Amino acid sequence: MALFPKKTDPAQTGADLSRLPRHIAIIMDGNGRWARRRALPRTAGHAAGAETFRTIATYCRDIGLDYLTVYAFSSENWKRPEEEVGAIMGLLKKYLLEAISRMERDRVRMEFFGDLSPLTPELRQLCERTREISRRYQGCQVNVCLNYGGRDEILQAARAFARDCFEGKADPDRLSADQFGGYLYSKGVPDPDLVIRTSGELRLSNFLLWQCAYSEFYITDVLWPDFSKEELHRAIAAYQSRDRRFGGV
Numbered sequence: 001m002a003l004f005p006k007k008t009d010p011a012q013t014g015a016d017l018s019r020l021p022r023h024i025a026i027i028m029d030g031n032g033r034w035a036r037r038r039a040l041p042r043t044a045g046h047a048a049g050a051e052t053f054r055t056i057a058t059y060c061r062d063i064g065l066d067y068l069t070v071y072a073f074s075s076e077n078w079k080r081p082e083e084e085v086g087a088i089m090g091l092l093k094k095y096l097l098e099a100i101s102r103m104e105r106d107r108v109r110m111e112f113f114g115d116l117s118p119l120t121p122e123l124r125q126l127c128e129r130t131r132e133i134s135r136r137y138q139g140c141q142v143n144v145c146l147n148y149g150g151r152d153e154i155l156q157a158a159r160a161f162a163r164d165c166f167e168g169k170a171d172p173d174r175l176s177a178d179q180f181g182g183y184l185y186s187k188g189v190p191d192p193d194l195v196i197r198t199s200g201e202l203r204l205s206n207f208l209l210w211q212c213a214y215s216e217f218y219i220t221d222v223l224w225p226d227f228s229k230e231e232l233h234r235a236i237a238a239y240q241s242r243d244r245r246f247g248g249v
Contacts, residue, residue: 012233013236015236016240019240021065021193021236022066022190023065023066024060024067024195025068025071025195025208026068026069026070027207028198029224031046031048034226042087046084052225053070056229059232061107061108061139066140066190067142068143069142070143074149075147075148078147096127100129103130104137107137109137109140110131111131111143111189114147115156116146143186145208151206151209153184154210157184181210184210191211191215193215193244195216196220196232196235197218197219214246216239216244
């Protein structure tokens with residue numbers, strides 16, 4: 001039996017899964033529009049999007065991706081209706097409880113980028129529990145950006161560096177990009193090679209502003225709940241067709 005059913009065969013899109021990018025980041029956009037087109041509440045779109053995330057994260061592990069980073073909830077998303085925010089947090093709790101019960105089997109590590117302090121104590125404990133389990137083994141690492149903002153991340157890193165300078169632990173005249181990266185939420189994680197944005201929007205939306213300096217971008221009109229393995233293959237194929245020179249010739 002073939003490893004991939006015909007409709008999900010990576011070769012049909014030109015993707016070569018033997019030379020994957022090391023790190024893929026995804027702006028998961030379009031849950032609300034997906035629901036609206038079906039005359040459903042926005043919460044139904046988030047529920048469908050959560051299932052897509054589960055499918056894509058598992059598939060990334062299966063094909064051997066090292067890092068997957070997803071934009072789950074921005075620091076600006078608190079402005080949304082209370083019912084919608086509550087539904088998103090409920091889905092997060094459900095996912096974390098399921099992930100904790102299966103992490104040893106699935107070998108998917110999880111990390112969280114963002115300020116978790118506004119979350120409920122229960123959610124913060126679940127996040128820490130997944131971190132603890134993740135330290136036990138090696139495997140695909142899924143970074144969930146939760147209450148995350150790229151500008152906020154850079155500001156908190158600058159404040160931490162300034163404190164170290166004040167305390168004599170760092171020298172501002174010797175600051176390098178690599179050293180500053182050690183103050184970010186993504187410390188120890190390589191920058192994304194490929195950033196995928198669903199729903200056709202042409203903006204970063206405050207996502208990984210420092211880390212995306214040399215990332216390749218793939219924009220698709222597909223709404224996140226409809227994002228499939230086939231669309232992931234197309235994004236990988238597009239990435240593999242590009243010549244990354246990082247400012248060189």
